[in-house]
Every structure is written in C-alpha cells, then in structure tokens.
Amino acid sequence: MKILVAGGAGYIGSVVTRRLQEAGHDVTVLDNLSTGFADNVDGCELVELPISRAGEVLDSSFDVVVHLAASALVAESVAHPERYWQNNVVEGLALLEAMRLAGVGGFVFSSTCATYGEPETLPITEATPTAPVNSYGASKLALDHAIASYSRAHGLAAISFRYFNVAGAYGDLRERHDPETHLIPNLLRGATGGTFKIFGTDFPTRDGSAVRDYVHVLDLADAHEMALEALEPGTHHIVNLGSGDGTTVKEVLAAVEKVTGRSVPAEEHDRRPGDPPELVADYARARELLGWSPKRGLEEQIADAWAALHP
Numbered sequence: 001m002k003i004l005v006a007g008g009a010g011y012i013g014s015v016v017t018r019r020l021q022e023a024g025h026d027v028t029v030l031d032n033l034s035t036g037f038a039d040n041v042d043g044c045e046l047v048e049l050p051i052s053r054a055g056e057v058l059d060s061s062f063d064v065v066v067h068l069a070a071s072a073l074v075a076e077s078v079a080h081p082e083r084y085w086q087n088n089v090v091e092g093l094a095l096l097e098a099m100r101l102a103g104v105g106g107f108v109f110s111s112t113c114a115t116y117g118e119p120e121t122l123p124i125t126e127a128t129p130t131a132p133v134n135s136y137g138a139s140k141l142a143l144d145h146a147i148a149s150y151s152r153a154h155g156l157a158a159i160s161f162r163y164f165n166v167a168g169a170y171g172d173l174r175e176r177h178d179p180e181t182h183l184i185p186n187l188l189r190g191a192t193g194g195t196f197k198i199f200g201t202d203f204p205t206r207d208g209s210a211v212r213d214y215v216h217v218l219d220l221a222d223a224h225e226m227a228l229e230a231l232e233p234g235t236h237h238i239v240n241l242g243s244g245d246g247t248t249v250k251e252v253l254a255a256v257e258k259v260t261g262r263s264v265p266a267e268e269h270d271r272r273p274g275d276p277p278e279l280v281a282d283y284a285r286a287r288e289l290l291g292w293s294p295k296r297g298l299e300e301q302i303a304d305a306w307a308a309l310h311p
C-alpha cells in the first residue's frame with residue numbers, strides 16, 4: 001500500500017514507519033520535526049511540513065494515512081491547553097479535510113487511553129464511558145468524534161487506536177523526548193546516576209503509586225500493520241491497545257533495577273496534575289478484530305530501551 005505516516009519521525013511513528021517499510025509498503029513521512037528527528041527516518045521520504053499542510057502532499061494515489069502527529073504530554077496539556085486544541089484538533093481537522101479533498105479513504109489514528117479519564121471500573125473496554133480529565137485526552141477524543149462523523153458521512157475507513165503506555169525500543173529507535181517525562185526512560189536515567197522522582201505515593205492503589213498498562217512499541221507497530229487489512233469504508237473502529245496488566249510506578253522501578261542490575265535512587269513527590277490513579281486495558285476487541293495480542297512484556301520493554309541507550 002502507499003501510506004503517509006504523519007508524525008513518523010517521532011518515537012512511535014518511527015517504529016511504525018520502519019515496520020511498514022520492512023513489510024514492503026511504500027511509505028512517506030510527514031512531520032514538522034517539532035519533537036521528532038529526521039535521522040529516525042533515514043532511508044524514507046520525509047516531507048518536513050505541519051499536518052495542516054498535508055494537502056500539498058496528498059493525492060488519490062495514497063491508500064492510507066497513519067496519523068501519529070500530536071502534542072502528547074498530559075502535564076503540558078494541563079498547563080497549556082491552547083497548544084493541545086491547536087495542534088491536536090485544529091491541525092488534525094485540517095489533515096482529515098485534506099484527505100477528503102484528495103480522495104484518500106483509509107485512516108489509522110493514534111488516540112489514547114487518556115480519553116477515558118478516571119474510569120470507575122477496570123479493565124477499560126471501548127464501551128467504558130469517555131470522560132477525559134486533561135486537555136490532552138479531550139483533544140484526542142474530539143478528533144475521534146470528528147473521525148466518526150467523516151466515516152458516517154464520507155465513507156472514511158478508520159481505526160482509532162487507544163494506546164495505553166507505550167514503552168521499549170526497536171533497534172536504535174527509542175524515546176528521545178526533551179524534556180523526557182515518561183516513566184521508563186526516566187528510570188533508566190536514574191539507573192545511570194540521575195535522580196528519579198516518583199510522582200504520587202498516595203493513590204488508592206496497592207502501594208500508593210499510580211498504575212499503568214505498559215505495551216511494547218513493536219507490538220503496537222504490529223497492530224498498525226494488521227489494521228491496514230481491517231479498514232472498512234464507512235466504518236470507524238475504536239480499539240484499545242494495551243497489555244491487560246497493570247503495574248505500579250514502584251513495581252516498574254523494581255523491574256528496571258532487576259533488568260539493569262543497578263539501583264535507582266528515588267525521591268517521593270506530589271502527584272502530577274492530571275494523572276489518573278489507574279489505567280489498565282481490556283484488549284479483547286483488538287484480538288477479535290485484528291487477531292492482535294501483545295507479545296512482549298514489561299522486562300523486554302525495559303531491556304530493549306536499555307539496549308538502545310547503551311548499544
């Protein structure tokens with residue numbers, strides 16, 4: 001297939017891009033390099049533009065757009081909601097409209113479990129009510145709604161993947177965020193002499209730290225490849241992608257110490273604004289629709305991220 005990967009120079013997008021290329025697809029990356037890196041997509045055509053200018057690239061020869069381009073930090077979205085409405089919603093709507101005008105019929109969107117907010121029951125299915133507690137989740141939910149209406153009215157064949165917490169690396173492709181806010185890269189930094197901060201030790205969880213569901217970036221990339229076969233005109237599927245296992249911050253810390261063989265000194269801090277206590281996926285729909293299940297557990301995620309940092 002001929003595929004445009006928007007946000008393909010970022011962490012997850014670069015792994016998706018490499019895997020799609022390895023599967024024989026013809027891939028072009030559209031990325032403004034705001035948080036991505038050109039050297040993440042060596043060997044692939046990179047168009048350095050914002051998604052609001054996708055109309056300059058798209059034509060009817062493209063089969064599918066995979067859309068990962070976004071601002072994606074919970075805490076930043078609490079402090080600066082305007083950035084999230086602009087980059088994720090205004091820019092995202094422009095991309096959808098460019099696709100409609102160009103006649104591109106397939107869409108795979110990176111949504112998030114942050115659309116569910118603080119759910120009353122776990123694990124989270126796609127029927128769990130959406131009630132985001134931060135502007136990041138709200139902005140992703142807004143685009144999910146827009147996609148649904150484009151699908152109904154214009155026949156768009158779409159899948160919104162609600163990723164849980166993505167971790168791990170694929171060869172040299174790893175998290176290179178600056179500042180880095182994600183848990184596992186920060187723990188790995190703690191293992192090499194930095195200071196690690198635990199945000200929140202008073203959550204109503206088994207050890208007081210927050211529970212998340214960590215899924216390997218390669219498992220995620222597999223799901224994107226499978227999604228290409230599952231796209232149906234006029235249908236918008238919403239699909240959770242997680243491991244089904246919840247792990248506390250303190251448990252992830254212990255796993256990092258085990259995998260690296262180093263101790264991680266930790267300081268206890270207040271909760272980060274906008275952080276829900278517990279998010280765990282039910283991925284039954286991904287299994288039924290795509291035949292997908294996660295193959296790589298937490299220790300493999302940590303080991304791959306560690307190996308990418310210390311080749």
Ligand SMILES: NC(=O)c1ccc[n+]([C@@H]2O[C@H](COP(=O)([O-])OP(=O)(O)OC[C@H]3O[C@@H](n4cnc5c(N)ncnc54)[C@H](O)[C@@H]3O)[C@@H](O)[C@H]2O)c1
Nearest residue numbers: 007009010011012032034035036050051069070072163166
């Ligand atoms: N990392 C996670 O755990 C996680 C979880 C759920 C959902 N997601 C979603 O997955 C996607 C990728 O996340 P990531 O962790 O790889 O982030 P990232 O910041 O590494 O990648 C985002 C990419 O999009 C590009 N980009 C941003 N705005 C753009 C714009 N307007 N036009 C063109 N390019 C633009 C950036 O330059 C970057 O290359 C995001 O949509 C994010 O919301 C991530």
Ligand SMILES: O=c1ccn([C@@H]2O[C@H](COP(=O)(O)OP(=O)(O)O[C@H]3O[C@H](CO)[C@@H](O)[C@H](O)[C@H]3O)[C@@H](O)[C@H]2O)c(=O)[nH]1
Nearest residue numbers: 072074112114164165181182183186197198199210249272
């Ligand atoms: O140095 C750190 C970093 C994180 N955490 C905690 O670890 C957990 C996970 O945090 P992080 O890795 O930043 O992920 P989330 O805030 O859960 O957000 C990620 O996962 C979401 C899905 O849960 C995605 O939608 C977002 O894009 C992505 O940033 C949270 O409880 C954090 O407070 C710490 O205690 N110390």
